Structure formats: structure tokens, C-alpha cells
Amino acid sequence: MAILGLALLLSATGLVVSGAWLSYSLFFNPSAIASLNQFLPQWAQVPLNQEPAQTLTQIAAELSQQGKIAGEPLPLEVNPANSQPTSVILPVRSQNQIVELRVYHIVDAGNLLNRSSEIHYQFITQTDVTGPEESFVVAPLIDSETADTSSNRPLPVTELRRFDNTTPTQGIWLYLWGQRQRGQAIAYGRIIHYNPDRSYLSLMLPWTSPTSLPQWQQAIAGGSPELVIDQTVDLEPRLQVYQVKPANFIFDPLQLEPVSIAEPALDSPDYQNALLIARSGLWTPAEKWLQFIKQRQHQAWSSAAQAQLDFIRLHAEKSHQQANQIWASPSQQALTLLIDGRWGEALKVFQASPTNTQEIATLLETDNGRLGNRVEVALRVNPKRSEVKAWGALLKGAKEGRKSAIAWLKQQPQTTSTDIVYIQKLLKRLEGDFSSHKVATSHSSRFVGTAQQITQINPTQWLQIEQTPLEITQQQTWYQIQLTAYHDGNNWQQAPFKATVPQTAAQYWQQLGLDSDAEVQIVSWLPGGYQQIDLAIVKAVQLQGSTLKLLAVSEAFSSVDSASRPLVLTKATLQWLQPETITLSNLTQQLQPVEVTEILPRLWQELQLCNPNSQKPPVPNVEKMLQQLGELPVQLIDLTGDGTAEVMMTIPPQEIAAIYNSDSIELLPLDDNSRSRTLIFTHTGRLLYSEFGDATGQVVIAIADLEDEQPPALLVSSGKNYIFKRWFSQHQHFN
Incomplete structure (x- = not known):
């Protein structure tokens, strides 16, 4: 009896909570509750009094009486049969800013009693709109030494836009936009999500960017696109990446969750150090380190670790691109190199001329800590790097003089007498002594x-x-x-x-x-x-x-x-490159056309080279080959430097054996020297590289970016040696 009483009490409590929730939802969004009726029996459905359908003229007149203005409706849902919109979202303005968003279902005029030819709209739901606070909007422009004079007042949003690029398939994604013009212009707004299944409109999160509009892109390997917001200021890469994650909310079971590198996804000292240098702004060295860790700990690698790696990779790409540009200002050239972790290259710019030295000295003297923080973290992770110590001493010398710089240098762990002599010559340049020859610049071991x-x-x-x-x-x-x-x-x-x-x-x-x-x-x-x-x-x-x-x-x-x-x-x-792997049959779905019908016959001919039988069976038709070979893994990557991706296949021996034992294509069993074989085709089907019929036993181990502005290289194992092979356009082969 006690248990029964407790159950009744809990049930009663649940009914009270549910009733309160229903009351709240009915008050703020009554039409959204209508979506629950499909789950309720007839006697339990919630009665709703829908407003009569109206024309845009009637809606605008009604809003005008409230002192508001109807904006231009944007299509939401579309009828796939005729590509005509079935619902719209209407921005509602007060003066020159959007204060409300309304969703309407388009009612077929032929079904209305008045038989009017003008389109009518049935109100579905609405939500009030408030722009993000000014302090949030200007945050990317505020550094640690600048007083924040912004307020907490909300800034107006003036436009409603749909995303142009590919968005996640769950629901419909839009964004509100506004712009603050005082000082440096900066755009801002809110991300909007509409869930058609529940007729629910969500204001997901605020955004701000001094450079570009938010966009959806495949930033993290696998899954749906991610929302990327670029907040880069003054050559300092800064990106926010949000993944679509499930949410425990019946009306809109989605949320945007930021990718963070604050906490490591793997319990490893090396992994923690890689994230530490990434947080300091050394994105490219951090990405290389994580790629190395991924190769070493492939079994422990998780989706969270991949998300952090891809987040860092996005920053590294931006940092690398900036450092590769030719800058008119030596200080900007040196700064982009230092941000990218190219300490030795930046020293060469520093020593190139007295003008360069003097301009970069001013950069160091006015550094607000971003370079100093990079030096500190880089030396904490690897205290032996003399070129990093050189920049630490130059920073100290530019601010406090050579005596303080040498004192700082001698306090650094694992500093040798060679380091001190080498760096003293660099410090003399800060004082205008250019009489000595350039110091032999240290560089990373490669x-x-x-x-x-x-x-x-x-x-x-x-x-x-x-x-x-x-x-x-x-x-x-x-x-x-x-x-x-x-x-x-x-x-x-x-x-x-x-x-x-x-x-x-x-x-x-x-x-x-x-x-x-x-x-x-x-x-x-x-x-x-x-x-x-x-x-x-x-x-x-x-x-x-x-x-x-x-x-x-x-x-x-x-x-x-x-x-x-x-x-x-x-x-x-090097940097290991890992292009996304797809199946051969999926090549037909790529944005860049790939001539699969040209690749398949040549692929079949290469497979025959493992067949010791001198009598080769005829080439099967393309449909038969695609049915048999369509699941072979392929990678798309530009290996020739022409801007067009090549088709690379590395076929494991078990896959080759499966093909040879197939009834669909008559091939003989593999020989005793079975191994993985790699082939590379152009997108038009021309064969560029093949390990079939190769008596040397060469095997492509990996693809490597040697970071010397040349196309990627193939790392090839040849007997007991390893060599890099690159595409030579003049000779039209890998060598």
C-alpha cells in the first residue's frame, strides 16, 4: 500500500508539472501545442482557436495599428512537387529594426470561402527578437589592455537572411544581421532555427564577426556541416565552430554546441601540451603535433579528439595562408611568420636589412603579450629551441635593453654558451650595431x-x-x-x-x-x-x-x-595528409566530374597484371565492373599541383583477393607476394601511377606535405629504403 501511495503521489506531481508546462507553452506559443495533438487520443486533444487566414495586406494593416511594419516574407518550407513555398517567415519591424519574427502557412486560395485569388497566410507561431548586447558584439575588438567602454544595451538587428551554403538537414536555418559602424565596423546578429515538425522557431545563439558572415561548412570530419564564425582581428586567427547536437527539448530537439580546446579530449601529456601551444596561438605546430599523436594513438583516438584537431586545423590553415603571403611591411611579414610558429624564417626577415630590424624592433616594443605568450609556451614545451629563445631575448631587449635580455636568457633552462653568443649578436642589431655579418639562423630539424x-x-x-x-x-x-x-x-x-x-x-x-x-x-x-x-x-x-x-x-x-x-x-x-575516403561508386556524386567509366576499364587491366595466366579474359562491361568494384576505397587529393584532385586508390591485399575470388570477374588467385597496391588516376581516367606489375615492390606508405610550396609527396617504401616521390610536370610522372 505504501508503494502504491507513493506511485499515486508521483503521478499527481507529474500531472501538476505537466499542466504547468502546458499552460506556459499555450501562453507563449499556442500554435506549437497543436503538434502534440497527433500523439493524443481524440478526447484528450488540446482545443485551439486558430486565427483566420489573412492576406499580406491584412497582416500589414493589423501590424500598422500596433505601430509595427511588416517586412518582406522569406520562404521556409517548399513543396517538392512544384518548388513552391508552403510556409514563410515574416520579419516584423519597429522603426528600423526587427522586433518580431512570425511564421505563416500558405493557404491555397481556392479552398477559401471568399474564393479570392490573393494568397492567404495562416499564422503558425511567432517569437520576439532582441539583438545581442553591445559588450558581446565588440568583444573581438577588445584586447586585454584596452578599456571596454561598451554597454549592455541590445543593438538592433535590421535584416533576416537565409544561409546560402549547405546547411544541416535538420530543419531550416536562418540568421539575423546588424552592423555597428562606430570605429571599426563589425557585423552581428542571431542564429535562427525553425523546426517544421513542431512548428517551432528558436533563437539559437548570438554571433559577432569583424570580417565575414557566419557560414556552414564541413569543418569537423564526418557528420553534418558545422557553423563557423570568423572573429579574426589584426592577423590573429580566431574562429568559433559550433556542432549540431541533440537537445532535451520536445519542440526543437537540437542545440549548437561550441567546439572547445579548453579541456583535452585525451588523457595524454603530449596531447595536453599540443592543446597548450594551440591556446597560445601556435596553431600550425599544434596541428602537426596532434597529427603525430593521432598516428601513434589511432586506437584511442575519439570523435572529441578529432573535433579538437579539426578546430585547430582551421586556425592553422588561416595562419599558414597569412604567413605565405608577401607583405609590404617587414613587421607584418615577421608577425605572420611568428604567429605561424616559423621562428627561424622570422629571424631571417629581422636580419635582412637595418630597416627591417628597426621596424620589427618597434613591433616587439609595443607587443601586448601575444608574442611573449607564444615564446613562453613554446619554451615550456621545448626549452632547447635556440631560435625561440632568440625571440624571447629580442622581446625583452626591445622593451628593457640588452642587459635585461641577457639576464633573462641565462635564466632559461638548457641554455648553452653557444646560445648566448648567437643571441648576443642579434641583440646588437637592436642597438643599431649592424657591423657584424648576419647571424647564422637556426632552423627546425627536418x-x-x-x-x-x-x-x-x-x-x-x-x-x-x-x-x-x-x-x-x-x-x-x-x-x-x-x-x-x-x-x-x-x-x-x-x-x-x-x-x-x-x-x-x-x-x-x-x-x-x-x-x-x-x-x-x-x-x-x-x-x-x-x-x-x-x-x-x-x-x-x-x-x-x-x-x-x-x-x-x-x-x-x-x-x-x-x-x-x-x-x-x-x-x-612533414605534415601527414589524410584525404577523406569514399567509395569508387560515390565518385559519380562528386561536384567535380570524375570519369568513372574511363577509370574502371584501366583499373581492371591493372588488376590483370597480378594474373600470371597469359590468356586474359575480356574486359567486362562498365555496369558489371561497377557492381563488383564499386565499394573499393578511393581518396581525392591534388597531387600534381594543377588545382584538380586526382583519384588515389590503395587496395589492401584482402580486397584484391576478394576480387580475384569473385564469380563476377574472372581473375586468378594472388601470387605469394601479395601486398597493398596503390593507383593514381586523373579525374579524366588517365593512369599516373601504379604498383601493379611493379617488380621493385614499391608501396605508398602515406601522403606528406613537405611545406615547401610544392604539391604533396608520396612517401614510398622501396625494399629497406624510404623515398619521397613527387609529380614532375615536365616528365609527366612521379619521381
């Missing part, structure tokens, strides 16, 4: 090669930067690294290397960027295509003929087969 575990070394054959014994413990591993290419700060140098390269260890360290960062990544591919990455520190270098080798020590004993030749690179060597 190289690629192969590694081999070794157990014994001959110290006399190696050049060391530190005169300490070349010894390791039982828990450490020696790696001998043979370089295939390195970046000298200006260009990529390819093996075989000339004997005229530097002769001393210090010169090698400078040439290879090891004085900036001597840590390398040793990447091995495990069964299943998974990566294992070990870290090692370069201790010595040698040049034998035209072969350049490094000696590195790893703190962890590697479980990789010592006979294998893992790939070696540094954090700054």
Missing part, C-alpha cells in the same frame, strides 16, 4: 631516413657536438640512421650528398637543424598497418663518401625486428 639497430660503435668514426663518452645503458638502444633527404633551412637536399657539406660537428648540427631539436621519431609498421613510434636523440654524425649518417640513442628498448629498416623523421619534417 630530415628523413632509415634506421638500423646496432650493438657496437667505433667512437672515432663519429663527430660529436658534446664531448662525452658514447655509451648506453642496458635499457637503451643504439640506432644508426642513414639520411635520404634533409632540409638545410632553405631547400631540400637529396642523397647522395656532396662532400662539401660542413666538416665540424657544430656545422653539421647547424646544417641539419639539430641545434634546434635533436629528437627523432623512429616509425615502424606493425602487422595490420599499425604504427609503432620510438623516440631517440641524435648524439653524433658522420659522412662516408656521399652517405650521411647519424647516431642516435633511444631510451626504450625497441621490440621491432632489428633486421627491419624503420622510417626516421623529425616532428617538423
